[in-house]
Amino acid sequence: MTYRELLKTVDTEKALSLIGIEFESQGGYAKFACPQPDCESKAAIKEYGDKKNLYYCPKCKSSGHIISLVMRTKGIDWNAANDLLSKAHNNTAKRITEELNINYELFYNDFIKAKGIEEEMCKLLEIGVPKGKTMLAGSVAFAVRDAKGMKVAYYGIKMKDGKPVFHNTFNPEFYLYNFCNIDFSEPVCFTTDIFRCVYNIENGRQCVCNFGLPYLSDAQLNLLHTVDHVIFLVEEPLVKPLAIQMAENKMNYFRFE
Ligand SMILES: [Zn+2]
DSSP, X not given: OOHHHHHHHBOHHHHHHHTTOOEEEETTEEEEEXXXXXXXXXXXXXOSSTTTTEEXXXXXXXXXXXXXXXXXXXXXXXXXXXXXXXXXXXXXXXXXXXXXXXXXXXXXXXXXXXXXOOHHHHHHHTXXXXXXXXXXXXXXXXXXXXXXXOEEEEEEEETTTOOXXXXXXXXXXXXXXXXXXXXXXXXXXXXXXXXXXXXXXXXXXXXXXOTTOSSOOHHHHXXXXXXXXXXXXXXXXXXHHHHHHHHHXXXXXXXXX
């Protein structure tokens, strides 16, 4: 994807949340504190249309785009910024209403073993490396079920670089991995790392996962709303944004571990 394409596909508000920038949305623009160190004015970034994801500060005249803003805010290089922004893509896929009619032949291997996950658990949850030429070749594939237990997709993690791979008919925002197996009377752990999720299940804890998104989508918040006690197992940078999301949505008891 070229950077121009990236600018078109990235959801501005999601991207700003992702890098921890507070903003106010106003008529197609998001206003945020100007990134220029000696400027105390507000810059505006366009959320739609031609100049989408380009920003400008009317006071100090500094300008740029969402990628340079991510690089600057996070102190990371171009490639790392692109990777991060790939998590803020618009995904227009709808909720899946029919059971997936693909069944991969899945294999257990040393890569999965090194994650501390046993073969029995892989059989139970339909996890493994698919045989043959599929989009998920070279990945560990996880069968994804909706809240009622219907299989809707496979979600893959590439063994080479840990990047996610899945068909564009699947929108991870609509689901929480393993949610269909939850006993609501017991505490439920939450993690963004699907391997960690399975590892916890294997070790006797209930666990769900949001497929590596750095935030909770509305649908995921709705699912968590039905849980009395949520334990977050997440990395430090996500603690504050998730705590804010949970508090703003008046969630039941939750804590971080
Ligand atoms: Zn400025």
